[in-house]
Amino acid sequence: MIVTPTWYLVLAAALFSIGAVGMLVRRNVIVMFMCVELMLNAVNLTFVTFSKTLNDLSGQVAVFFVLVVAAAEVAIGLALIVAIFRRRHTGTTADDISELRG
Amino acid sequence: MNPLGVASIVTPGVDWLGVAPVALLALAAIGIVLQRSILRRASVAYPSALIVAAVGIILSAVALIAQWHRVQTDGSYTTLSKMVAVDGFSIFIGGVVLVATACSVLLASRYLDRERLDGPEYLALMLLSASGMLAMASANDLIAVFVALEIVSIPLYVLVAYDRRRSTSLEAGMKYFLLGAFASAVFLYGVALTYGATGSTGLVGIANYLSEVTLLERGTLLAGLVLMLVGLGFKVAAAPFHMWTPDVYQGAPTPVTAFMASATKAAAFAALIRILYTALGGSSSDWRPLLWVLAVLSLLVGSIGAVIQTDVKRMLAYSSINHAGFILIGVQAGTIKGVSSALTYLAIYAFLAVGSFAIVGVVAGRGDADSDLERFKGLSSRRTGLSWAFTLLLLAQAGVPLTAGFIAKFGVFSAAAGAGGTSYVLALIGMLTAAIAAFVYLRIAATMFTPAGEGDQVLASSKVDLGTGIVIWFSCALTIVIGVAPGFLLGLAERATLLFLR
Amino acid sequence: MTQFYRNYLAVAVFAVAALGMVGAMLGVGRLVRPNRPQPEKYIAYEAGSDPIRGFGQSNVRYYVYALLFVMFDVEAVFIFPWAINLEALGVSALISMIVFILVLTLGLVYAWRKGVLRWA
Numbered sequence: 133m134i135v136t137p138t139w140y141l142v143l144a145a146a147l148f149s150i151g152a153v154g155m156l157v158r159r160n161v162i163v164m165f166m167c168v169e170l171m172l173n174a175v176n177l178t179f180v181t182f183s184k185t186l187n188d189l190s191g192q193v194a195v196f197f198v199l200v201v202a203a204a205e206v207a208i209g210l211a212l213i214v215a216i217f218r219r220r221h222t223g224t225t226a227d228d229i230s231e232l233r234g
Numbered sequence: 235m236n237p238l239g240v241a242s243i244v245t246p247g248v249d250w251l252g253v254a255p256v257a258l259l260a261l262a263a264i265g266i267v268l269q270r271s272i273l274r275r276a277s278v279a280y281p282s283a284l285i286v287a288a289v290g291i292i293l294s295a296v297a298l299i300a301q302w303h304r305v306q307t308d309g310s311y312t313t314l315s316k317m318v319a320v321d322g323f324s325i326f327i328g329g330v331v332l333v334a335t336a337c338s339v340l341l342a343s344r345y346l347d348r349e350r351l352d353g354p355e356y357l358a359l360m361l362l363s364a365s366g367m368l369a370m371a372s373a374n375d376l377i378a379v380f381v382a383l384e385i386v387s388i389p390l391y392v393l394v395a396y397d398r399r400r401s402t403s404l405e406a407g408m409k410y411f412l413l414g415a416f417a418s419a420v421f422l423y424g425v426a427l428t429y430g431a432t433g434s435t436g437l438v439g440i441a442n443y444l445s446e447v448t449l450l451e452r453g454t455l456l457a458g459l460v461l462m463l464v465g466l467g468f469k470v471a472a473a474p475f476h477m478w479t480p481d482v483y484q485g486a487p488t489p490v491t492a493f494m495a496s497a498t499k500a501a502a503f504a505a506l507i508r509i510l511y512t513a514l515g516g517s518s519s520d521w522r523p524l525l526w527v528l529a530v531l532s533l534l535v536g537s538i539g540a541v542i543q544t545d546v547k548r549m550l551a552y553s554s555i556n557h558a559g560f561i562l563i564g565v566q567a568g569t570i571k572g573v574s575s576a577l578t579y580l581a582i583y584a585f586l587a588v589g590s591f592a593i594v595g596v597v598a599g600r601g602d603a604d605s606d607l608e609r610f611k612g613l614s615s616r617r618t619g620l621s622w623a624f625t626l627l628l629l630a631q632a633g634v635p636l637t638a639g640f641i642a643k644f645g646v647f648s649a650a651a652g653a654g655g656t657s658y659v660l661a662l663i664g665m666l667t668a669a670i671a672a673f674v675y676l677r678i679a680a681t682m683f684t685p686a687g688e689g690d691q692v693l694a695s696s697k698v699d700l701g702t703g704i705v706i707w708f709s710c711a712l713t714i715v716i717g718v719a720p721g722f723l724l725g726l727a728e729r730a731t732l733l734f735l736r
Numbered sequence: 737m738t739q740f741y742r743n744y745l746a747v748a749v750f751a752v753a754a755l756g757m758v759g760a761m762l763g764v765g766r767l768v769r770p771n772r773p774q775p776e777k778y779i780a781y782e783a784g785s786d787p788i789r790g791f792g793q794s795n796v797r798y799y800v801y802a803l804l805f806v807m808f809d810v811e812a813v814f815i816f817p818w819a820i821n822l823e824a825l826g827v828s829a830l831i832s833m834i835v836f837i838l839v840l841t842l843g844l845v846y847a848w849r850k851g852v853l854r855w856a
Contacts, residue, residue, distance in 0.1 A: 171419035182430035201384045203810035271849045
């Protein structure tokens with residue numbers, strides 16, 4: 133069985149969809165956060181696959197930037213979760229934090 | 235040969251003037267962090283941070299003006315191996331962003347003092363975000379757009395949640411963060427698919443590829459286009475990707491809301507316009523219908539949503555969605571005139587939004603908690619000048635003639651009429667929703683001029699300090715000046731569009 | 737022994753050496769240390785937090801260290817390709833990386849001066 137680039141693209145699309153659906157249906161903030169990470173990594177896989185098939189390095193360079201941006205987002209996300217936790221000492225689900233509506 | 239198997243790596247040449255506005259703002263932000271590490275005393279730290287911020291903004295503006303002169307004589311150019319485009323368009327948007335940033339900094343001083351928040355960090359974050367916006371305006375590569383987008387967004391997540399002691403601010407920050415990160419990921423997937431379809435992440439490279447090769451299988455490119463539109467739609471707060479806007483605008487500290495409504499919108503629209511016109515200019519028949527739908531939904535959701543709100547900050551948030559719809563009318567026209575009308579609209583909306591939120595911040599008073607419409611009742615008897623200023627800004631947002639808002643709306647409508655066909659319908663829908671939105675603005679104005687009844691609780695509003703006063707005066711003056719004599723701004727926008735690098 | 741297996745000989749030597757090292761350390765420790773059993777010492781070690789109660793709520797104070805670690809850990813992504821190509825890239829790349837690391841260090845200095853590194 134030959135593994136073609138299409139397989140990787142399909143896998144990446146599947147991972148991205150899992151992340152996107154998880155983002156929409158899960159209510160735990162940390163899990164939602166992990167879903168975003170999954171989506172970003174699916175994108176990384178897509179970039180690397182295209183980079184290989186196109187024989188062009190810029191796709192792999194893109195992955196570097198995505199990794200670093202993802203790390204910065206992790207830092208901010210964790211800091212926000214810590215701030216909310218310190219403020220309220222409750223669980224971290226999206227339903228716990230909903231005062232703003234109208 | 236080196237271990238990566240790449241024959242030689244050429245480090246890209248840097249045109250320092252081209253990156254100077256971005257670099258100077260970032261340097262100022264780093265400078266503030268540095269001096270904050272050294273000076274821990276609040277009494278010294280904030281004034282010195284303010285000076286560094288002011289110097290950074292002014293130097294960045296000087297660099298922009300120098301760029302403008304250079305572009306006038308030598309024409310547009312790119313630098314950093316075509317990652318950064320320096321053209322009239324980027325300079326115009328950069329100017330809008332800088333003015334909005336300066337206004338937000340002016341608003342912030344009193345606010346931070348009132349809410350007892352750390353000042354220097356706030357300024358550093360705001361400058362970093364603004365530097366990202368400038369980078370976004372001149373980003374000429376999808377990866378550069380993404381990185382700039384994140385430099386804009388990540389400090390904004392923190393700024394929205396800046397009032398750590400107020401749970402609504404934290405909640406708004408969390409919501410903005412989760413949806414913003416989601417939108418970034420979606421945008422990035424669009425970038426990856428576009429890269430796969432065209433073999434390039436450079437906007438010019440994509441355009442060249444698409445003009446030379448007829449794609450047999452357009453699915454990947456179209457999916458990429460749609461995903462990028464979704465991601466940027468989130469950032470510009472266009473319906474149906476607007477859900478976060480009311481909550482975040484309401485929960486965020488008011489100066490941050492002003493900053494988001496003015497500067498962030500301008501930068502995100504800049505990226506949108508540049509991607510669509512530079513990279514995908516040849517396939518405008520693909521994206522024009524999509525933008526048409528986005529525009530109609532934004533117009534309707536923004537105007538109708540505003541009607542049912544009772545909180546002024548939320549009303550203005552919905553009105554911001556409505557304005558995004560108007561700007562999209564200009565963008566979807568797909569013409570030079572469309573771009574210049576969108577630029578004009580962005581510039582005018584920037585100072586209308588800053589002025590309006592400045593007044594809301596004053597009226598809401600300490601704690602920033604209560605911007606309910608009730609609170610504006612009888613404002614005219616207590617604060618006559620303030621209520622007249624707000625009325626003027628609201629009328630301008632409604633698009634009343636002889637105000638700047640009219641010029642903005644007229645521009646996008648005439649661009650749509652010039653494009654003809656379905657754009658015509660869009661202009662009609664736009665006028666209809668402008669009438670609905672006008673009802674909301676008039677409702678706020680009427681509330682201010684209704685005397686407060688016996689049973690109404692009249693709460694003290696904050697004083698107007700110097701910075702806020704300057705911002706309100708500035709936006710009101712511009713509203714009238716541009717409304718009466720729009721020639722200068724229109725000329726600038728037109729010149730900027732003509733120097734748009736393709 | 738074929739060439740194929742000979743390549744794995746080094747791995748095997750490493751594995752044996754690693755096991756021997758662990759065994760030697762634990763064995764010497766057992767011979768040298770005093771023996772005073774207490775119940776707390778038999779609880780699984782989870783970096784100081786109680787492994788039984790409070791599951792899922794790890795101490796918020798660790799998050800700050802996690803944040804700092806993540807930043808520096810991931811920035812290494814830029815340093816590896818840079819280090820491989822440093823000779824080809826020349827002085828400008830060296831200066832760029834120094835500036836980059838200085839900015840990162842500034843962040844750490846800020847955190848330190850703000851007192852977040854103190855265990856309070």
